Amino acid sequence: MAGPDAAAKRPHDGISLLGTTALLFEAPGETGLEVQRRIWSLAREAETWPEVREAVPGVNNLLVTWREPPRRLAPLADRLAAAWEAAPPLALEGRTVELPVVYGGEGGPHMADVVAHTGLSPEEIAEIHAAPLYPVYALGSHPGYCYLGGMDPRIATPRRKVPVLRIPGGAVSIGGSQTGVSASPGPSGWNTIGSTEMSFFDAARTPPALLQPGDSLRFRIAGVVR
Structure with missing residues (x-):
């Protein structure tokens, strides 16, 4: 079988070749709900193509994998760009889940770092963080983890220079302009500002992940500890 053609190795703007059986499409423009809704639409369209094994939405991007290594990837990149x-x-139309934090x-443990960066008090940070209704853009990073949109830029805080080797499941964190909740223990470079006991992933549940793209998450202040 012939290898991927040269054009596919340097595909269209925003389309990258991953190995021999996958393409990553990155949407132009700023990350936002309207762009993400088009990503969901593109995923549904790509999944109907017979040569596609899977179309997985990410934040502002879409990973498309093929059932077999194609002889030429450039026409598929053309098709994806046109779609x-x-x-x-x-x-x-998803569900809204309320999460006590x-x-x-x-x-x-990193609330003090967010306080130092923003100049806000812990109570103000909690109120600002809990105010929006966060849309679930995509799942990734680890099973059940949700990438959320809509965080107030007033509490945006740079990721940590030195990642933490282990944070617990249920850790509520801020990384740059995003926020999220760890679905299981593991390393993180984000700033953990709170915790919840809700389970985001259960292999015995159908579906295993608590939330899906299109659902929404609302944080509820269960307490602020200094």
Whole structure:
């Protein structure tokens, strides 16, 4: 079988070759709900193509894998780019899940760093963090983890220069302009500001992940510990 053609090795702007059986499409423009809705739409379209094994939405991107290594990838990249231009926003009607969070204290060991960066008090940070209704853009990083949109830029805080080797499941963290909740223990470069006891992933549950793209998450202040 012939290898990928030269054009596919340097595909269109925003389309990258991953190995011999996958392409990563990165949407142009700023990250936002409208762009993400078009990503969901593109995923649904790509999944109908017979040569596609899987189309996985990410934040502002889409990973497409093929059932077999194609002889030429450039035509598939062309098709993906054309589908993006035609993709209408897809407004998924998902569930809203409320998540009680205790901010600060032992479960929020980096609250002081967010306070130092923003100049806000722990109570103000908790109130600002809990105010929006966060849309779930995509799942990734580890099973059940949700990439969320809509965090208030007033509490945006740079990721940590030295990652933490282990944070617990249920850790509520801020990384740059994003926020999220760890679904299982593991390393993290984000700033953990609180904790929750809700389980985001259970292999015995159908589906295993608590939330899906199109769902929404609302944080509820269960306490602020200094």
